Amino acid sequence: xxxxxxAAIVPxxxxxxxAQAAPRHTTDVLGTYGFGRAAVIGSAGEAAGLWxxxxxxxGIAGDDLVITYTPRYKASATERVVxxxxxxxxxxxxxxxxxxxxxxxxxxxxVSYRCRTGVAPNYTLLVR
Numbered sequence: 001x002x003x004x005x006x007a008a009i010v011p012x013x014x015x016x017x018x019a020q021a022a023p024r025h026t027t028d029v030l031g032t033y034g035f036g037r038a039a040v041i042g043s044a045g046e047a048a049g050l051w052x053x054x055x056x057x058x059g060i061a062g063d064d065l066v067i068t069y070t071p072r073y074k075a076s077a078t079e080r081v082v083x084x085x086x087x088x089x090x091x092x093x094x095x096x097x098x099x100x101x102x103x104x105x106x107x108x109x110x111v112s113y114r115c116r117t118g119v120a121p122n123y124t125l126l127v128r
Contacts, residue, residue: 025068025070026069026071026107027053027066027067027068028066028067028107030065030107031065031100032063033062033063033065033096033099035058035063036063037062037089037096038056038064038065039054039063042056042067045067045109048080048082049080050082050109050110050127051068052068052069053068069107072108075110076111079128080128081126082100082124082125082126083125084123084124085097085122085123086120087120087121087122088120093122094117094123097115097123098115100125101113101114101115101125104127110127110128111127112127112128113125113127113128
């Protein structure tokens with residue numbers, strides 16, 4: 001019995017990746033965004049296939065965007081469009097784009113991002 005217990009413990013100690021594999025799915029707050037904006041961002045990210053579920057919780061400072069996703073540690077081969085923030089929908093679309101992009105990198109939703117400006121001006125969040 002003791003040898004069986006040791007046989008189970010030794011691989012976990014010698015090969016930490018076996019015992020501490022990264023979670024397959026994670027549910028976490030991506031960030032807090034302006035009222036109504038979290039729902040727009042959440043729906044767009046779900047449609048882009050970046051996360052599987054979206055939950056919105058309204059608070060005092062805005063709406064919390066809670067997502068379920070698979071953490072990424074390697075950049076995708078191609079960029080994905082997450083969403084476009086229009087100047088008619090948000091006061092500072094460039095700031096929102098940078099914030100959502102940085103929040104996604106910090107949580108390992110994506111590895112890198114860029115904000116592409118449009119004509120209006122509007123900003124499109126692209127991720128890898």
